[in-house]
Amino acid sequence: MSTQPFKGGEISNQQAEAIDALASEDEFKGKSRLTTLMQLPWGRKWGYFRDQLLVRTVVVTAIVCVVVYIMVQVLSPVAPPKLYVAVFDDVISQQEASSLQSEVAEKLNLPEGRKGGVLIDSSFTSDETGVSKLQTLLASNEVDVIIAAPKTYKKLAGFGYLTNLNSSLTASQRTSLSDAFVILKGFNDSSESDNPDYDGSGKGKTEPFGITMTGFRRWDDLKSVQDDAIIGIAQDAPNRAEAQKFISFLKG
Numbered sequence: 001m002s003t004q005p006f007k008g009g010e011i012s013n014q015q016a017e018a019i020d021a022l023a024s025e026d027e028f029k030g031k032s033r034l035t036t037l038m039q040l041p042w043g044r045k046w047g048y049f050r051d052q053l054l055v056r057t058v059v060v061t062a063i064v065c066v067v068v069y070i071m072v073q074v075l076s077p078v079a080p081p082k083l084y085v086a087v088f089d090d091v092i093s094q095q096e097a098s099s100l101q102s103e104v105a106e107k108l109n110l111p112e113g114r115k116g117g118v119l120i121d122s123s124f125t126s127d128e129t130g131v132s133k134l135q136t137l138l139a140s141n142e143v144d145v146i147i148a149a150p151k152t153y154k155k156l157a158g159f160g161y162l163t164n165l166n167s168s169l170t171a172s173q174r175t176s177l178s179d180a181f182v183i184l185k186g187f188n189d190s191s192e193s194d195n196p197d198y199d200g201s202g203k204g205k206t207e208p209f210g211i212t213m214t215g216f217r218r219w220d221d222l223k224s225v226q227d228d229a230i231i232g233i234a235q236d237a238p239n240r241a242e243a244q245k246f247i248s249f250l251k252g
Contacts, residue, residue: 079116080142083108083242086134086234087122088148088156093224097122100222107249108242126152134161144237145246147213153182153230157209160187161235164207168233170244177251180215181208182230217252 083104087097101112101120111117124130126148137143138161146156156162165181166174186204210230213219220227231250233243 080238081114081119081144082110082116082239083118083145083246084114084137084143084239085118085120085145085147085246086124086137086143087120088124088130088146088152089126090122091147091149091226091229092122092222094122096222096224104246104249108245110242124148126155131156131159135159138234138236141236141238143234144239144243145231146234147229147231149226149229150182153210153232154184157184157186157232158204160204162186162209162232163235163237164209165211165232166208168237168240168243169247173244173248177211177247180211180213182210182212183207184209211247213250216250219250 097120101118105112105118185206188204210232213229214227237243
C-alpha cells in the first residue's frame with residue numbers, strides 16, 4: 001500500500017482522500033447543495049448527489065406528483081351519469097341489467113357507465129344499507145329512476161324518494177300510462193321529518209308515485225325480471241327527460 005509523509009508520520013491513500021474531502025468542504029462552505037454539486041469535479045458529483053440530495057429529490061418528486069394528481073382531479077371533475085337507474089332486490093338479474101344498459105345507451109345515443117352515460121345499478125337492497133345508499137345518491141342529485149318490487153317501492157315512496165307522476169311525466173305519458181299508475185302514500189314533512197325511527201310507512205298525501213310494469217313489452221322480454229315491478233322518477237332527478245325516455249322505451 002502506498003503512503004505519503006504527513007507531519008513526521010505516514011498516512012494511507014484512504015486517509016489522504018478523506019483529508020482532501022474535508023479540505024474541499026471548506027471551499028464550498030456556505031454554498032447551497034445545488035451550487036456545490038454544480039462546482040464539484042465530475043468524479044465526485046454522483047457521490048455527493050447520492051449522499052446529500054437523492055433522498056430529498058425523491059421526496060420532493062413524490063410530493064409534486066401528489067399535488068399534480070389532486071389538481072387534475074379537482075380541475076377535471078368526472079361527468080355525472082346522464083341516466084342513473086336504481087334497481088332494488090334483484091327484480092332484474094345483474095347480467096340482464098348490463099344487457100339492458102347497453103341497449104338503452106345505444107337508444108339514447110349515450111355512453112355506458114357512471115361517467116356521463118347510462119348506468120343501471122342493480123345492487124340496491126331494501127335493508128338499511130341499501131336505503132342509505134339511495135339516500136346518499138339522491139342527496140348528490142345522481143338518481144333519475146327507481147325500480148323495485150311493490151313492497152319495497154311502497155316503502156321508498158313513504159320515505160319521500162319519488163315524484164308525483166302527474167307532474168314528472170310528459171302529457172302524452174300521463175294519458176297513455178294513467179291506467180298503470182300506482183297510488184301510494186308519500187312522506188309527511190310535518191309529522192315524520194324529525195322521527196329517527198321512521199320506517200317508510202307513508203303517512204303523507206296519496207298520489208301516483210309509480211307505474212306497474214306489468215305489460216311493459218321490453219321489460220317482459222327480459223327473462224329474469226319480476227313482472228309486477230314498479231318504476232318511477234326519483235325526487236330531484238337531474239335528467240328527467242332521459243328518465244321519461246327510458247320509461248317509454250321499456251313500455252315499448
